[in-house]
Amino acid sequence: MNMARSMKAQISQKLVSLRRRLFWNQASAITPWSLSTVLLKFNDGELWTIQDACQGTQCFGSTGSGKTTGSVAAIAESFLLAGFGGLFLTAKPDDASTYLRLCEKAGRSSDVMLFRPNGTYRFNPFDSELKRRDAGAGLTHNVVAMLSALLEVSERNQANGGGDSDGYWKRANRQLCLNCVDLSVMAMDRISVPDLYRIAISAPTSLEQLQLDSWKASSFCYQCLMDADKVAKGASRKLDFKLVADYFCLEWPCLSDRTRSVVLSTFTSMLDVLNRGLIRDLMSGETNISPEMAQDGKIIIVDLPTMLFGEVGVFTQVLWKYCMQRAQERRDVQQNPRPVFIVSDESHLTVVKQDQVFQTTARSTRTAVVYATQSISNYLATFGSDSEAEVHSLLGNLQSKFFHQQSDIKTNQYAAELIGRSRQYLINASSSKSDTDYFASLFGQRQGQSTGGVSECYEFEVHPNDFAMLRKGGPPHWIVDAILYQGGRKFGPSGKSWVPVSFKQSV
Ligand SMILES: Nc1ncnc2c1ncn2[C@@H]1O[C@H](COP(=O)(O)OP(=O)(O)OP(=O)(O)O)[C@@H](O)[C@H]1O
Numbered sequence: 001m002n003m004a005r006s007m008k009a010q011i012s013q014k015l016v017s018l019r020r021r022l023f024w025n026q027a028s029a030i031t032p033w034s035l036s037t038v039l040l041k042f043n044d045g046e047l048w049t050i051q052d053a054c055q056g057t058q059c060f061g062s063t064g065s066g067k068t069t070g071s072v073a074a075i076a077e078s079f080l081l082a083g084f085g086g087l088f089l090t091a092k093p094d095d096a097s098t099y100l101r102l103c104e105k106a107g108r109s110s111d112v113m114l115f116r117p118n119g120t121y122r123f124n125p126f127d128s129e130l131k132r133r134d135a136g137a138g139l140t141h142n143v144v145a146m147l148s149a150l151l152e153v154s155e156r157n158q159a160n161g162g163g164d165s166d167g168y169w170k171r172a173n174r175q176l177c178l179n180c181v182d183l184s185v186m187a188m189d190r191i192s193v194p195d196l197y198r199i200a201i202s203a204p205t206s207l208e209q210l211q212l213d214s215w216k217a218s219s220f221c222y223q224c225l226m227d228a229d230k231v232a233k234g235a236s237r238k239l240d241f242k243l244v245a246d247y248f249c250l251e252w253p254c255l256s257d258r259t260r261s262v263v264l265s266t267f268t269s270m271l272d273v274l275n276r277g278l279i280r281d282l283m284s285g286e287t288n289i290s291p292e293m294a295q296d297g298k299i300i301i302v303d304l305p306t307m308l309f310g311e312v313g314v315f316t317q318v319l320w321k322y323c324m325q326r327a328q329e330r331r332d333v334q335q336n337p338r339p340v341f342i343v344s345d346e347s348h349l350t351v352v353k354q355d356q357v358f359q360t361t362a363r364s365t366r367t368a369v370v371y372a373t374q375s376i377s378n379y380l381a382t383f384g385s386d387s388e389a390e391v392h393s394l395l396g397n398l399q400s401k402f403f404h405q406q407s408d409i410k411t412n413q414y415a416a417e418l419i420g421r422s423r424q425y426l427i428n429a430s431s432s433k434s435d436t437d438y439f440a441s442l443f444g445q446r447q448g449q450s451t452g453g454v455s456e457c458y459e460f461e462v463h464p465n466d467f468a469m470l471r472k473g474g475p476p477h478w479i480v481d482a483i484l485y486q487g488g489r490k491f492g493p494s495g496k497s498w499v500p501v502s503f504k505q506s507v
Protein backbone atom coordinates (compact mmCIF):
# COMPACT_ATOMS: atom_id res chain seq x y z
CA MET A 1 0.00 0.00 0.00
CA ASN A 2 2.79 2.42 1.06
CA MET A 3 4.90 1.41 -1.94
CA ALA A 4 2.00 2.10 -4.29
CA ARG A 5 1.51 5.51 -2.69
CA SER A 6 5.18 6.46 -2.96
CA MET A 7 5.27 5.32 -6.61
CA LYS A 8 2.19 7.46 -7.28
CA ALA A 9 3.89 10.45 -5.62
CA GLN A 10 7.07 9.89 -7.69
CA ILE A 11 5.10 9.67 -10.93
CA SER A 12 3.14 12.83 -10.15
CA GLN A 13 6.40 14.66 -9.27
CA LYS A 14 7.90 13.55 -12.60
CA LEU A 15 4.80 14.73 -14.45
CA VAL A 16 5.04 18.15 -12.82
CA SER A 17 8.70 18.57 -13.73
CA LEU A 18 7.96 17.36 -17.27
CA ARG A 19 5.18 19.93 -17.67
CA ARG A 20 7.43 22.68 -16.37
CA ARG A 21 10.29 21.54 -18.65
CA LEU A 22 7.90 21.52 -21.61
CA PHE A 23 6.79 25.01 -20.68
CA TRP A 24 10.32 26.32 -20.34
CA ASN A 25 11.45 24.64 -23.58
CA GLN A 26 8.96 26.71 -25.49
CA ALA A 27 9.61 29.76 -23.30
CA SER A 28 13.41 29.58 -23.55
CA ALA A 29 13.20 29.60 -27.34
CA ILE A 30 12.37 33.25 -26.77
CA THR A 31 13.56 35.56 -23.96
CA PRO A 32 12.39 34.45 -20.48
CA TRP A 33 9.26 36.37 -19.53
CA SER A 34 8.93 37.47 -23.12
CA LEU A 35 5.50 38.92 -23.69
CA SER A 36 4.95 36.43 -26.50
CA THR A 37 5.41 33.39 -24.23
CA VAL A 38 2.34 31.20 -24.64
CA LEU A 39 0.33 30.50 -21.50
CA LEU A 40 -2.75 28.79 -22.90
CA LYS A 41 -3.75 27.26 -26.20
CA PHE A 42 -7.42 27.20 -27.17
CA ASN A 43 -8.96 25.04 -29.90
CA ASP A 44 -5.45 23.78 -30.82
CA GLY A 45 -4.51 27.05 -32.40
CA GLU A 46 -5.54 30.18 -30.56
CA LEU A 47 -2.65 31.27 -28.35
CA TRP A 48 -3.08 33.27 -25.16
CA THR A 49 0.22 34.84 -24.14
CA ILE A 50 1.81 36.73 -21.23
CA GLN A 51 1.00 39.91 -23.16
CA ASP A 52 -2.68 38.94 -23.24
CA ALA A 53 -2.61 38.08 -19.53
CA CYS A 54 -1.06 41.44 -18.63
CA GLN A 55 -3.89 43.25 -20.39
CA GLY A 56 -6.30 41.96 -17.76
CA THR A 57 -8.97 39.28 -17.61
CA GLN A 58 -12.59 39.28 -16.51
CA CYS A 59 -14.64 36.08 -16.16
CA PHE A 60 -18.43 36.33 -16.03
CA GLY A 61 -20.89 33.49 -15.46
CA SER A 62 -23.92 32.62 -13.37
CA THR A 63 -23.40 30.73 -10.16
CA GLY A 64 -22.24 27.19 -10.95
CA SER A 65 -21.31 28.09 -14.54
CA GLY A 66 -17.71 26.92 -14.15
CA LYS A 67 -15.72 30.11 -13.56
CA THR A 68 -13.70 28.88 -10.56
CA THR A 69 -13.08 25.34 -11.78
CA GLY A 70 -12.92 26.29 -15.46
CA SER A 71 -11.39 29.53 -16.69
CA VAL A 72 -9.95 30.84 -13.40
CA ALA A 73 -8.31 27.50 -12.54
CA ALA A 74 -6.83 27.09 -16.04
CA ILE A 75 -5.50 30.65 -16.17
CA ALA A 76 -4.08 30.51 -12.62
CA GLU A 77 -2.39 27.17 -13.32
CA SER A 78 -0.79 28.59 -16.46
CA PHE A 79 0.59 31.51 -14.41
CA LEU A 80 2.00 29.09 -11.83
CA LEU A 81 3.59 26.84 -14.46
CA ALA A 82 5.15 29.89 -16.08
CA GLY A 83 6.77 30.88 -12.77
CA PHE A 84 4.76 34.05 -12.05
CA GLY A 85 4.67 35.33 -8.50
CA GLY A 86 1.36 36.61 -7.27
CA LEU A 87 -1.50 37.17 -4.95
CA PHE A 88 -4.58 35.00 -4.50
CA LEU A 89 -7.51 36.69 -2.76
CA THR A 90 -10.14 34.42 -1.25
CA ALA A 91 -13.91 34.70 -0.97
CA LYS A 92 -15.17 31.22 -0.08
CA PRO A 93 -13.91 29.11 2.83
CA ASP A 94 -12.39 26.46 0.55
CA ASP A 95 -10.67 28.91 -1.85
CA ALA A 96 -7.28 28.68 -0.11
CA SER A 97 -7.23 24.88 -0.34
CA THR A 98 -8.19 25.11 -4.05
CA TYR A 99 -5.25 27.45 -4.69
CA LEU A 100 -2.90 25.31 -2.60
CA ARG A 101 -3.88 22.31 -4.76
CA LEU A 102 -3.20 24.30 -7.92
CA CYS A 103 0.24 25.33 -6.59
CA GLU A 104 1.03 21.71 -5.74
CA LYS A 105 -0.07 20.56 -9.20
CA ALA A 106 2.24 23.13 -10.78
CA GLY A 107 5.17 22.19 -8.52
CA ARG A 108 5.10 25.59 -6.76
CA SER A 109 4.25 24.55 -3.19
CA SER A 110 7.61 25.78 -1.90
CA ASP A 111 6.79 29.34 -3.05
CA VAL A 112 3.50 29.56 -1.18
CA MET A 113 3.14 32.05 1.70
CA LEU A 114 -0.15 31.58 3.48
CA PHE A 115 -1.30 34.79 5.16
CA ARG A 116 -3.87 33.61 7.67
CA PRO A 117 -5.00 33.93 11.30
CA ASN A 118 -2.60 32.11 13.63
CA GLY A 119 -0.10 31.78 10.80
CA THR A 120 3.53 32.90 10.71
CA TYR A 121 3.17 36.03 8.61
CA ARG A 122 2.39 39.61 9.66
CA PHE A 123 2.01 42.59 7.39
CA ASN A 124 1.71 46.22 8.47
CA PRO A 125 0.69 48.00 5.25
CA PHE A 126 0.83 51.53 6.71
CA ASP A 127 4.32 51.29 8.09
CA SER A 128 5.76 49.48 5.09
CA GLU A 129 4.34 52.16 2.81
CA LEU A 130 5.91 54.90 4.92
CA LYS A 131 9.29 53.17 5.17
CA ARG A 132 9.68 53.23 1.39
CA ARG A 133 10.17 56.98 1.26
CA ASP A 134 13.39 56.54 -0.72
CA ALA A 135 11.66 54.51 -3.45
CA GLY A 136 9.27 57.27 -4.40
CA ALA A 137 6.71 55.92 -2.00
CA GLY A 138 6.14 56.72 1.62
CA LEU A 139 4.14 59.81 0.94
CA THR A 140 1.25 60.28 3.29
CA HIS A 141 -0.79 60.57 0.12
CA ASN A 142 -0.34 56.82 -0.49
CA VAL A 143 -1.48 55.95 3.01
CA VAL A 144 -4.48 58.24 2.64
CA ALA A 145 -5.35 56.57 -0.68
CA MET A 146 -5.14 53.20 1.09
CA LEU A 147 -7.47 54.39 3.86
CA SER A 148 -9.77 55.95 1.26
CA ALA A 149 -10.17 52.53 -0.37
CA LEU A 150 -11.25 51.15 3.01
CA LEU A 151 -13.58 54.10 3.57
CA GLU A 152 -15.17 53.35 0.21
CA VAL A 153 -15.79 49.76 1.27
CA SER A 154 -17.18 50.70 4.68
CA GLU A 155 -19.41 53.43 3.19
CA ARG A 156 -20.94 50.84 0.87
CA ASN A 157 -22.46 49.19 3.89
CA GLN A 158 -23.98 52.42 5.17
CA ALA A 159 -26.83 54.23 3.48
CA ASN A 160 -25.45 57.77 3.38
CA GLY A 161 -27.88 59.65 1.26
CA GLY A 162 -26.09 59.60 -2.09
CA GLY A 163 -26.49 62.34 -4.66
CA ASP A 164 -24.55 65.56 -4.41
CA SER A 165 -24.11 65.30 -0.65
CA ASP A 166 -22.35 61.95 -1.16
CA GLY A 167 -19.40 63.78 -2.71
CA TYR A 168 -19.28 66.20 0.22
CA TRP A 169 -19.08 63.41 2.83
CA LYS A 170 -16.36 61.67 0.88
CA ARG A 171 -14.28 64.83 0.67
CA ALA A 172 -14.84 65.56 4.36
CA ASN A 173 -13.78 62.03 5.33
CA ARG A 174 -10.73 62.20 3.14
CA GLN A 175 -9.77 65.55 4.66
CA LEU A 176 -9.95 64.21 8.21
CA CYS A 177 -8.01 61.14 7.14
CA LEU A 178 -5.28 63.20 5.42
CA ASN A 179 -4.82 65.52 8.41
CA CYS A 180 -4.66 62.67 10.93
CA VAL A 181 -2.08 60.81 8.83
CA ASP A 182 0.00 63.95 8.23
CA LEU A 183 -0.05 64.91 11.90
CA SER A 184 0.95 61.39 12.93
CA VAL A 185 3.93 61.40 10.56
CA MET A 186 5.03 64.91 11.57
CA ALA A 187 4.81 64.26 15.30
CA MET A 188 5.93 60.63 15.54
CA ASP A 189 7.30 59.66 12.14
CA ARG A 190 5.10 56.58 12.13
CA ILE A 191 1.59 55.58 11.22
CA SER A 192 -0.47 53.21 13.26
CA VAL A 193 -4.18 52.67 13.45
CA PRO A 194 -4.42 53.28 17.22
CA ASP A 195 -2.59 56.63 16.84
CA LEU A 196 -4.90 57.77 14.03
CA TYR A 197 -7.89 56.80 16.12
CA ARG A 198 -6.63 58.71 19.17
CA ILE A 199 -5.89 61.85 17.14
CA ALA A 200 -9.36 61.84 15.57
CA ILE A 201 -11.31 61.36 18.77
CA SER A 202 -9.31 63.89 20.79
CA ALA A 203 -9.49 66.75 18.25
CA PRO A 204 -11.19 69.89 19.67
CA THR A 205 -14.94 70.09 19.16
CA SER A 206 -15.21 73.88 19.73
CA LEU A 207 -13.03 76.98 19.78
CA GLU A 208 -13.73 77.32 23.52
CA GLN A 209 -12.48 73.80 24.20
CA LEU A 210 -9.28 74.65 22.38
CA GLN A 211 -8.47 77.18 25.13
CA LEU A 212 -9.15 74.84 28.05
CA ASP A 213 -6.12 73.65 30.01
CA SER A 214 -7.97 70.46 30.98
CA TRP A 215 -8.49 69.61 27.29
CA LYS A 216 -4.84 70.42 26.48
CA ALA A 217 -3.68 68.11 29.27
CA SER A 218 -5.71 65.15 28.06
CA SER A 219 -5.87 65.54 24.27
CA PHE A 220 -3.58 63.30 22.21
CA CYS A 221 -4.30 65.52 19.20
CA TYR A 222 -3.01 68.59 21.09
CA GLN A 223 0.09 66.70 22.22
CA CYS A 224 0.83 65.67 18.60
CA LEU A 225 0.36 69.26 17.40
CA MET A 226 2.88 70.45 20.03
CA ASP A 227 5.37 67.68 19.12
CA ALA A 228 5.02 68.32 15.39
CA ASP A 229 5.55 72.04 15.97
CA LYS A 230 8.88 71.36 17.70
CA VAL A 231 10.29 69.15 14.92
CA ALA A 232 12.72 70.93 12.58
CA LYS A 233 11.10 71.36 9.17
CA GLY A 234 11.95 72.60 5.71
CA ALA A 235 9.87 75.37 4.06
CA SER A 236 7.47 72.94 2.37
CA ARG A 237 6.94 70.90 5.51
CA LYS A 238 6.30 74.13 7.47
CA LEU A 239 3.47 74.91 5.06
CA ASP A 240 2.09 71.38 5.47
CA PHE A 241 2.13 71.78 9.23
CA LYS A 242 0.29 75.08 8.99
CA LEU A 243 -2.45 73.38 6.99
CA VAL A 244 -2.75 70.59 9.55
CA ALA A 245 -2.79 73.03 12.48
CA ASP A 246 -5.43 75.20 10.76
CA TYR A 247 -7.57 72.17 10.11
CA PHE A 248 -7.56 70.95 13.72
CA CYS A 249 -7.66 74.38 15.38
CA LEU A 250 -10.04 76.25 13.07
CA GLU A 251 -11.88 74.13 10.56
CA TRP A 252 -12.72 71.01 12.57
CA PRO A 253 -14.07 72.78 15.69
CA CYS A 254 -16.18 75.10 13.50
CA LEU A 255 -18.01 72.31 11.67
CA SER A 256 -21.61 71.85 12.76
CA ASP A 257 -22.02 69.18 15.44
CA ARG A 258 -24.00 66.95 13.12
CA THR A 259 -21.51 67.15 10.24
CA ARG A 260 -18.56 66.59 12.56
CA SER A 261 -20.14 63.60 14.23
CA VAL A 262 -21.04 61.94 10.89
CA VAL A 263 -17.52 62.44 9.50
CA LEU A 264 -15.89 61.31 12.72
CA SER A 265 -18.05 58.23 13.12
CA THR A 266 -17.46 57.13 9.49
CA PHE A 267 -13.72 57.49 9.98
CA THR A 268 -13.54 55.86 13.39
CA SER A 269 -15.87 53.00 12.46
CA MET A 270 -13.48 52.15 9.62
CA LEU A 271 -10.44 52.43 11.92
CA ASP A 272 -12.27 50.39 14.51
CA VAL A 273 -12.36 47.37 12.20
CA LEU A 274 -8.59 47.67 11.72
CA ASN A 275 -8.00 48.21 15.40
CA ARG A 276 -9.50 45.01 16.76
CA GLY A 277 -8.83 41.31 17.09
CA LEU A 278 -7.57 39.40 14.11
CA ILE A 279 -6.84 42.23 11.72
CA ARG A 280 -4.91 44.17 14.39
CA ASP A 281 -2.81 41.09 15.17
CA LEU A 282 -2.12 40.43 11.50
CA MET A 283 -1.70 43.94 10.17
CA SER A 284 -0.39 46.33 12.79
CA GLY A 285 2.78 44.80 14.23
CA GLU A 286 6.14 43.99 12.70
CA THR A 287 6.14 43.03 9.02
CA ASN A 288 7.66 39.74 7.85
CA ILE A 289 5.93 39.41 4.47
CA SER A 290 5.61 42.00 1.73
CA PRO A 291 4.00 42.32 -1.70
CA GLU A 292 7.47 42.78 -3.25
CA MET A 293 8.14 39.10 -2.51
CA ALA A 294 5.76 38.21 -5.35
CA GLN A 295 8.23 39.88 -7.70
CA ASP A 296 10.73 37.18 -6.71
CA GLY A 297 8.24 34.40 -7.40
CA LYS A 298 6.44 34.06 -4.07
CA ILE A 299 2.75 33.20 -4.12
CA ILE A 300 0.79 34.95 -1.38
CA ILE A 301 -2.59 33.46 -0.47
CA VAL A 302 -4.68 35.73 1.75
CA ASP A 303 -6.68 33.13 3.60
CA LEU A 304 -9.27 35.37 5.26
CA PRO A 305 -12.21 34.55 2.98
CA THR A 306 -14.69 37.38 2.79
CA MET A 307 -17.63 35.04 3.26
CA LEU A 308 -16.22 33.80 6.55
CA PHE A 309 -14.57 36.93 7.93
CA GLY A 310 -17.00 39.57 6.63
CA GLU A 311 -15.72 43.14 6.78
CA VAL A 312 -12.39 42.05 8.32
CA GLY A 313 -11.83 39.75 5.34
CA VAL A 314 -12.80 42.46 2.86
CA PHE A 315 -10.51 45.08 4.50
CA THR A 316 -7.56 42.66 4.60
CA GLN A 317 -7.93 41.72 0.95
CA VAL A 318 -8.46 45.31 -0.20
CA LEU A 319 -5.28 46.34 1.66
CA TRP A 320 -3.27 43.48 0.14
CA LYS A 321 -4.52 44.25 -3.35
CA TYR A 322 -3.78 47.95 -2.92
CA CYS A 323 -0.24 47.29 -1.66
CA MET A 324 0.45 44.78 -4.43
CA GLN A 325 -0.64 47.33 -7.02
CA ARG A 326 1.60 50.05 -5.54
CA ALA A 327 4.55 47.62 -5.33
CA GLN A 328 4.06 46.75 -8.98
CA GLU A 329 3.92 50.41 -9.98
CA ARG A 330 7.22 51.05 -8.18
CA ARG A 331 9.08 48.13 -9.76
CA ASP A 332 11.59 48.58 -12.55
CA VAL A 333 10.40 45.99 -15.09
CA GLN A 334 13.65 46.25 -17.06
CA GLN A 335 15.54 44.88 -14.08
CA ASN A 336 12.93 42.39 -12.98
CA PRO A 337 10.46 41.49 -15.70
CA ARG A 338 8.84 38.54 -13.88
CA PRO A 339 5.07 38.90 -14.27
CA VAL A 340 2.99 39.05 -11.11
CA PHE A 341 -0.65 38.01 -10.94
CA ILE A 342 -3.57 39.17 -8.83
CA VAL A 343 -6.39 36.60 -8.87
CA SER A 344 -9.65 37.73 -7.30
CA ASP A 345 -12.58 35.33 -7.54
CA GLU A 346 -15.89 36.92 -6.50
CA SER A 347 -14.15 40.18 -7.39
CA HIS A 348 -17.21 42.36 -6.75
CA LEU A 349 -16.62 41.85 -3.01
CA THR A 350 -13.23 43.56 -2.98
CA VAL A 351 -13.26 45.81 -6.02
CA VAL A 352 -12.68 49.53 -5.33
CA LYS A 353 -12.60 52.54 -7.60
CA GLN A 354 -8.80 52.71 -7.49
CA ASP A 355 -8.64 49.30 -9.24
CA GLN A 356 -9.94 50.94 -12.35
CA VAL A 357 -7.10 53.50 -12.22
CA PHE A 358 -4.47 50.79 -11.66
CA GLN A 359 -5.86 48.77 -14.54
CA THR A 360 -5.08 51.58 -16.97
CA THR A 361 -1.35 50.99 -16.39
CA ALA A 362 -1.31 47.33 -15.31
CA ARG A 363 0.08 46.16 -18.65
CA SER A 364 3.27 48.19 -18.37
CA THR A 365 3.83 46.95 -14.80
CA ARG A 366 3.46 43.33 -16.00
CA THR A 367 0.61 42.60 -13.66
CA ALA A 368 -1.81 39.90 -14.79
CA VAL A 369 -5.11 40.69 -13.12
CA VAL A 370 -7.89 38.10 -13.16
CA TYR A 371 -11.31 39.06 -11.83
CA ALA A 372 -14.26 36.68 -11.73
CA THR A 373 -17.80 37.50 -10.73
CA GLN A 374 -21.28 36.34 -11.69
CA SER A 375 -22.54 39.36 -13.59
CA ILE A 376 -22.03 42.96 -14.57
CA SER A 377 -24.98 43.70 -12.27
CA ASN A 378 -22.77 42.70 -9.31
CA TYR A 379 -20.33 45.48 -10.13
CA LEU A 380 -23.13 48.00 -10.63
CA ALA A 381 -24.62 47.06 -7.27
CA THR A 382 -21.20 47.35 -5.59
CA PHE A 383 -20.24 50.72 -7.04
CA GLY A 384 -23.72 52.14 -6.53
CA SER A 385 -26.19 54.01 -8.64
CA ASP A 386 -24.82 56.03 -11.56
CA SER A 387 -21.68 53.91 -11.65
CA GLU A 388 -22.05 52.66 -15.24
CA ALA A 389 -19.13 54.81 -16.41
CA GLU A 390 -16.81 53.48 -13.70
CA VAL A 391 -17.82 49.87 -14.28
CA HIS A 392 -17.33 50.19 -18.03
CA SER A 393 -13.98 51.89 -17.54
CA LEU A 394 -12.82 48.96 -15.39
CA LEU A 395 -14.16 46.38 -17.85
CA GLY A 396 -12.68 48.27 -20.78
CA ASN A 397 -9.23 47.74 -19.30
CA LEU A 398 -9.71 44.02 -18.72
CA GLN A 399 -9.19 43.03 -22.32
CA SER A 400 -9.83 39.27 -22.18
CA LYS A 401 -13.40 38.48 -21.21
CA PHE A 402 -14.60 34.95 -20.67
CA PHE A 403 -18.38 34.75 -20.80
CA HIS A 404 -19.65 31.52 -19.24
CA GLN A 405 -23.22 30.25 -19.03
CA GLN A 406 -25.29 33.23 -17.97
CA SER A 407 -28.84 34.12 -17.05
CA ASP A 408 -28.36 37.79 -16.15
CA ILE A 409 -30.02 39.80 -18.91
CA LYS A 410 -27.75 42.81 -18.47
CA THR A 411 -24.55 40.75 -18.81
CA ASN A 412 -25.89 38.83 -21.82
CA GLN A 413 -26.91 42.07 -23.49
CA TYR A 414 -23.50 43.59 -22.68
CA ALA A 415 -21.67 40.54 -24.08
CA ALA A 416 -23.77 40.45 -27.23
CA GLU A 417 -23.24 44.19 -27.82
CA LEU A 418 -19.50 43.90 -27.13
CA ILE A 419 -19.09 41.05 -29.60
CA GLY A 420 -21.13 43.09 -32.02
CA ARG A 421 -23.36 42.62 -34.98
CA SER A 422 -22.49 41.55 -38.46
CA ARG A 423 -24.19 41.51 -41.79
CA GLN A 424 -26.33 38.41 -41.99
CA TYR A 425 -28.69 37.13 -44.65
CA LEU A 426 -32.17 35.86 -43.87
CA ILE A 427 -33.88 33.53 -46.35
CA ASN A 428 -37.65 33.75 -46.39
CA ALA A 429 -40.26 31.82 -48.36
CA SER A 430 -44.06 31.72 -48.35
CA SER A 431 -46.87 30.14 -50.33
CA SER A 432 -50.61 30.81 -50.38
CA LYS A 433 -53.62 28.86 -51.66
CA SER A 434 -57.27 29.87 -51.75
CA ASP A 435 -60.34 27.54 -51.46
CA THR A 436 -60.91 27.71 -55.20
CA ASP A 437 -57.38 26.58 -55.98
CA TYR A 438 -58.26 22.86 -56.23
CA PHE A 439 -60.92 23.42 -58.87
CA ALA A 440 -58.82 26.01 -60.62
CA SER A 441 -55.97 23.51 -60.90
CA LEU A 442 -58.38 20.86 -62.33
CA PHE A 443 -59.12 23.28 -65.15
CA GLY A 444 -55.44 23.98 -65.68
CA GLN A 445 -55.44 27.33 -63.97
CA ARG A 446 -52.73 28.74 -61.63
CA GLN A 447 -52.32 27.03 -58.16
CA GLY A 448 -52.02 29.56 -55.31
CA GLN A 449 -48.86 31.73 -55.00
CA SER A 450 -45.31 31.16 -53.74
CA THR A 451 -42.81 33.87 -52.91
CA GLY A 452 -39.21 33.68 -51.71
CA GLY A 453 -36.31 36.01 -51.07
CA VAL A 454 -33.16 36.87 -49.20
CA SER A 455 -32.97 39.91 -46.95
CA GLU A 456 -29.90 41.54 -45.50
CA CYS A 457 -29.77 42.62 -41.87
CA TYR A 458 -27.34 43.42 -39.07
CA GLU A 459 -27.80 40.85 -36.32
CA PHE A 460 -25.89 39.91 -33.14
CA GLU A 461 -23.06 37.48 -33.91
CA VAL A 462 -23.80 35.81 -30.59
CA HIS A 463 -27.37 36.32 -29.51
CA PRO A 464 -27.98 37.15 -25.79
CA ASN A 465 -29.92 33.87 -25.45
CA ASP A 466 -26.95 31.83 -26.68
CA PHE A 467 -25.10 32.39 -23.37
CA ALA A 468 -27.80 30.50 -21.52
CA MET A 469 -26.89 27.29 -23.37
CA LEU A 470 -23.15 27.02 -22.57
CA ARG A 471 -21.95 23.91 -20.68
CA LYS A 472 -21.38 24.37 -16.94
CA GLY A 473 -19.21 21.37 -16.15
CA GLY A 474 -19.91 18.60 -13.69
CA PRO A 475 -20.18 14.86 -14.43
CA PRO A 476 -19.88 12.98 -16.71
CA HIS A 477 -17.77 15.18 -19.07
CA TRP A 478 -16.47 17.91 -16.73
CA ILE A 479 -16.32 20.38 -19.60
CA VAL A 480 -16.99 24.09 -19.16
CA ASP A 481 -17.72 26.34 -22.14
CA ALA A 482 -17.15 30.05 -22.52
CA ILE A 483 -17.02 32.67 -25.21
CA LEU A 484 -13.68 34.49 -25.12
CA TYR A 485 -13.83 38.06 -26.30
CA GLN A 486 -10.58 39.99 -26.64
CA GLY A 487 -10.51 43.62 -27.62
CA GLY A 488 -8.33 44.35 -30.64
CA ARG A 489 -7.72 40.70 -31.45
CA LYS A 490 -8.56 38.68 -34.56
CA PHE A 491 -9.00 34.99 -33.89
CA GLY A 492 -8.10 32.33 -36.44
CA PRO A 493 -9.56 32.12 -39.91
CA SER A 494 -12.82 33.80 -38.86
CA GLY A 495 -10.93 37.02 -38.11
CA LYS A 496 -13.44 37.78 -35.37
CA SER A 497 -12.64 39.21 -31.95
CA TRP A 498 -14.36 36.32 -30.18
CA VAL A 499 -14.00 32.57 -30.12
CA PRO A 500 -15.81 29.73 -28.31
CA VAL A 501 -13.44 27.99 -25.86
CA SER A 502 -13.73 25.00 -23.53
CA PHE A 503 -11.97 24.07 -20.31
CA LYS A 504 -11.52 20.67 -18.70
CA GLN A 505 -12.69 21.26 -15.16
CA SER A 506 -10.20 21.16 -12.32
CA VAL A 507 -12.15 19.92 -9.27
N1 LIG B 1 -16.39 18.34 -6.83
C1 LIG B 1 -17.41 18.47 -7.67
N2 LIG B 1 -18.23 17.42 -7.93
C2 LIG B 1 -19.26 17.55 -8.79
N3 LIG B 1 -19.56 18.68 -9.43
C3 LIG B 1 -18.80 19.75 -9.21
C4 LIG B 1 -17.68 19.71 -8.32
N4 LIG B 1 -17.10 20.92 -8.32
C5 LIG B 1 -17.82 21.69 -9.17
N5 LIG B 1 -18.84 20.99 -9.68
C6 LIG B 1 -19.84 21.49 -10.63
O1 LIG B 1 -19.18 22.24 -11.62
C7 LIG B 1 -19.92 23.39 -11.95
C8 LIG B 1 -19.05 24.60 -11.94
O2 LIG B 1 -18.60 24.88 -10.60
P1 LIG B 1 -17.79 26.19 -10.25
O3 LIG B 1 -17.56 26.19 -8.79
O4 LIG B 1 -16.58 26.28 -11.12
O5 LIG B 1 -18.81 27.34 -10.66
P2 LIG B 1 -18.66 28.91 -10.46
O6 LIG B 1 -19.00 29.54 -11.76
O7 LIG B 1 -17.35 29.25 -9.88
O8 LIG B 1 -19.84 29.21 -9.45
P3 LIG B 1 -19.94 30.35 -8.30
O9 LIG B 1 -20.29 31.61 -8.99
O10 LIG B 1 -21.06 29.87 -7.45
O11 LIG B 1 -18.64 30.39 -7.58
C9 LIG B 1 -21.08 23.48 -10.99
O12 LIG B 1 -22.26 23.23 -11.69
C10 LIG B 1 -20.82 22.45 -9.94
O13 LIG B 1 -21.99 21.78 -9.60
Ligand SMILES: [Mg+2]
Pocket residue numbers: 067068069345
Ligand atom coordinates in the same frame (compact mmCIF):
# COMPACT_ATOMS: atom_id res chain seq x y z
MG1 LIG C 1 -16.76 30.24 -8.13
